[in-house]
Amino acid sequence: MKRTTRKLAALSIAATISAATLTACSAGGGSDADSNSLNVAFWDYGPAAQANNKALAEGFEAANPGVTVELTPVAGENWGSYYANVATSIAAGNRPDLMLISGEGAQFVTNNDLILPINDYLENDPDAQAIQDGIAPGLIAGFTVDEQVVTLANQWNDMVVYYNTDVFAAAGLEAPSADWTWDDFEATAAALTKDTDGDGEPEQYGFTWASNEIFPGIMPWVANAGGNLTDDAVCTPTVDTPEVSEAVGFLNELIEKKIAPAPMPMSDVFTRFQNGTIAMFGAGRWPIGTFVPAGFTAFDIQLYPTGETYKTVFGGAGYPILKSSANPDLAWEFQKFTVSEDIQNAIVGTPEAPGDSIPSLRAAADTISEVGVPPVNSDLFYASIDDYDTLVPYPAPTNYSEYEAAVLRNLQLIFAGEVGVDEGLATMQGELESIVTCS
Template sequence: MNRTTRTIAAAALTAALTATALASCAPSSGSDSGEKTLNVVFWDYGPAAQTGNQATADAFMAANPDVEVSLTPVAGENWGTYYANVATLIASGEKPDLMLISGEGAEFIHANNLALPINDYLESDPDAAALVDDIAPGLIDGFTVDGDIVTLTNAWNNMVVYYNTDVFAAAGLEAPSADWTWDDFKATAAALSKDTNGDGTTDQYGFTWASNEIFPGIMPWVANAGGNLTSDDRCEATVDTPEVTKALEFLKGLIDEGIAPAPMPMSDVFTRFQNGSIAMFGAGRWPIGTFVPAGFTSFDIQLYPSDETYKTVFGGSGYPILQSSPNPDLAWEYQKFTVSPEIQEQYVGTPEAPGDSIPSLRSVASTISEVGVPPVSSDLFYSSIDDHDTLVPYPAPAKYSEFESTVLRNLQLIFAGETTIADGLTTLQGELDPIVACS
């Protein structure tokens, strides 16, 4: 799907969902009749998404035998294209009760008055207080827009560095420490980069990053440089800044010095990390859902290296109730169920079949290491989210699909050397200004 198609699709999604939201202002026949059905849309990024959503739906129906949960998978290369692809579904007449979103989608559905805020539910439901007390405040804030809480976070990821322990051992390198710096990181990555077959071309690289996503791509480096791609209110683009320039100069330098190849899709990163031709890469918890079932466990994680100070960027997911839902109270029960210990334990998984996200409940996330689910250093995931001083808001403006595609397209030109960093960021700033500007 090209940029123009994504933009048209996003506009269609807004129009279609807004229309259904307006229609829901009238009395709903489904609500009046007490209809016990729920339609849940989710991003079908792979087998784990399908099995995870089905497990949640099955557990909810088992606990509520009079409810039928209908799951609607929607494909997408990333969160942005998923949102765009939902347009076709909504335009065809579907009216989901809940729609799985990430933090990137909170501003979008709020700006278009598509989500039913859950503030009243949190205040009136006696079960809600215990859940909220067990969730890091940053995960609540991540889905709060203008005081409206769009959804509870059911699962989340923050960015860590994965390293291949076999490759480190073969190079005689010790595991990286939590206080490593950018200089330490570069020296380590350089020591892991080599021409293994003597043909004069590097074929084992110390590090790479995803070309098809911002989150596990440039964002950890931008955050650690003290910058962001948008202002905190997500109404201004902030890419043409010294902080973003510093991050891109560091990453481009890794490419120019043969320490990193050109960025590649995350699926390719996974393959090359497992075969040892990539020693390190950045991601959240989701890679273990691919690695461990495939029998690959020669890895561990560490926090990203710090620049002048350590910063982390995180993203979560949740199931907001749509304004068009004919059964909002039932939809709230489903949203709440996704944050129940029963479902959160499924996100932990087992040593043989680990989950692909971090549970939002502190009490459940702490069991990852206790039940022996890889990686060894899994406690690093949750330990960073409770410290608000380290959190950087994820850049997720209302027009996220267009924002993401614009950023990725311009970054490709920069990292390919087709434009300078200075000129590329100036161009990107100009293209993002009208996309990000709040009305």
């Protein structure tokens, strides 16, 4: 099964977690066998998902003798179809205790009445305050719907700009600074664009973005223009606003000026960035998990350039407790385990196998720079939400699969030059008005 590029839920722990070193926690199970067992549903996108969730389950069992964790792999072409398949499974009588979700799932599991909010646990568990103090407030807010906390995020990604340091050096350019603007960015990207054979079509472009994903595609630009694709309640689409038009228009002009090619799948972005024919692109931490094991280290990161404002877009992953759970207290212990020191340090990874997400615990994230691999500016990952009060949760409508398809389809028409920016966004708005609802 094809895995989507954005690895928000990939737990990079299978090779690094050591059950023998895990500190046992109090599970608080009952007397019968069922009270000491859990069932965890996860998106079965491939072998990595199976191995990583298996390692997490075995670690929890080792930390809690007598507890068993059964894993339920659930198929899905993307996050949206996975969520729908879990809901169908529950309706058919299956009773998972927890399920893996990404930020896109927070609205879905809430609006479909699938989850047990953890507010009471956060208020009454003696461990909860220390856990919350160690996690950036925005990461908790991003998984809160109508004041109900859906889950603790155990890992996340925000959007930064990757740049090829060899390409910058060859062009005689200094590394970009954190205070660069859209004008600075365009000038830099133009200086990095090369038409070496003079045929009018560059062989090297200054920048590109993903065609198959919204998160590392247009979202950072929309946020930095002061907009979003939905309202704060994620009930109404807002793609026909001046802010979204400004962001999409800016990207479209990069194509028209031949500073950027038409957007391409993220896998192609990775290839062209490594061979130097793309100088910059946007993503979270996950490219490091591809670049470093392949021996490519000529890169660093910087914050997105400031438009009307500076904002960072983020998405996370976690294991909410489901209302179908027969053991919610034990499920809460499992959820806490996902933000334990050992698990969080495993998400950081090693120099040979760096993780592809950012740990939610600040203390663990602070060690990313110590694993001895690029990017040099790795502290920017957590600093982008700690030092800037500008966190924008990735819009997560209930009907996410349909939402994603409509946005990407209309953007493709715009960036291919088949429709104008405002016309394309107006069409997109019309389609989304029947998809993005809270009724």
